[in-house]
Amino acid sequence: MARKFFVGGNFKMNGTKESIKAIIKNLNEAQLDPNVEVVIAPSHLYLPIAVDAVTASTVSVSAQNVYAKPNGAHTGEVSVSQLKDLGLNWTITGHSERRAGGESDEDVANKTKAAIDGGLSVIWCCGESLEEREAGNTVSVVEKQLAALAAKVSGDDWKKIVIAYEPIWAIGTGKVATTEQAQEVHAAIRKWLKANVSEAVADETRILYGGSVTAKNSKDLAKQADIDGFLVGGASLKPEFVDIINSNQ
Numbered sequence: 001m002a003r004k005f006f007v008g009g010n011f012k013m014n015g016t017k018e019s020i021k022a023i024i025k026n027l028n029e030a031q032l033d034p035n036v037e038v039v040i041a042p043s044h045l046y047l048p049i050a051v052d053a054v055t056a057s058t059v060s061v062s063a064q065n066v067y068a069k070p071n072g073a074h075t076g077e078v079s080v081s082q083l084k085d086l087g088l089n090w091t092i093t094g095h096s097e098r099r100a101g102g103e104s105d106e107d108v109a110n111k112t113k114a115a116i117d118g119g120l121s122v123i124w125c126c127g128e129s130l131e132e133r134e135a136g137n138t139v140s141v142v143e144k145q146l147a148a149l150a151a152k153v154s155g156d157d158w159k160k161i162v163i164a165y166e167p168i169w170a171i172g173t174g175k176v177a178t179t180e181q182a183q184e185v186h187a188a189i190r191k192w193l194k195a196n197v198s199e200a201v202a203d204e205t206r207i208l209y210g211g212s213v214t215a216k217n218s219k220d221l222a223k224q225a226d227i228d229g230f231l232v233g234g235a236s237l238k239p240e241f242v243d244i245i246n247s248n249q
């Protein structure tokens with residue numbers, strides 16, 4: 001089946017009110033491929049500004065993270081209901097920069113389930129370290145992350161999940177995965193979904209690649225059968241983000 005191309009922009013802990021408004025203005029005025037779903041994820045502080053600034057019909061706003069528990073005595077955290085209160089429909093979960101901070105596979109699965117139950121769609125991140133890749137454990141690492149997720153979500157939950165495969169060794173390094181490396185893992189993820197969830201979920205779930213995506217490498221990556229889009233970090237802050245969004249044409 002045809003999966004709608006999807007491009008996320010993870011702004012990470014970057015930007016100011018003015019710079020984020022400028023990025024969004026550029027997106028609003030750009031000729032974006034109407035067949036591409038775009039989600040931008042500024043820091044929590046700038047989510048209301050982003051929600052108010054976006055006018056492009058194919059662009060939505062996402063949080064970069066969310067807390068698994070409902071509102072209460074959780075200093076410094078942001079809840080699913082608070083994101084919904086801001087009018088958001090998306091959040092990222094399980095980014096490697098948060099897993100490195102101590103979020104376990106189960107923590108990520110729990111917050112993903114809580115987000116879906118609270119009415120959000122989720123960009124769920126997975127990926128291996130350089131050491132794990134060099135040890136030949138890439139697929140087993142990603143399968144372990146997937147198994148933790150599949151233990152918590154089921155059925156229609158999967159319609160609310162976009163998977164982002166982001167090899168840690170490619171994030172922020174300029175060392176983008178080759179098309180072969182990326183396609184191999186994306187195909188393994190789809191194979192795992194087919195064997196452990198269902199053929200329909202395997203066919204319908206978008207699997208994004210993230211890790212040093214630029215306008216120079218995105219077209220070749222987009223040609224791969226199991227790459228359905230990107231989760232872009234650094235380049236999402238630059239004008240070339242438009243070219244990456246349009247790389248599936």
Ligand SMILES: O=C(COP(=O)(O)O)NO
Nearest residue numbers: 010171172211212233234
């Ligand atoms: O972390 C990333 C990728 O970051 P870069 O594009 O800067 O490698 N996406 O969530």
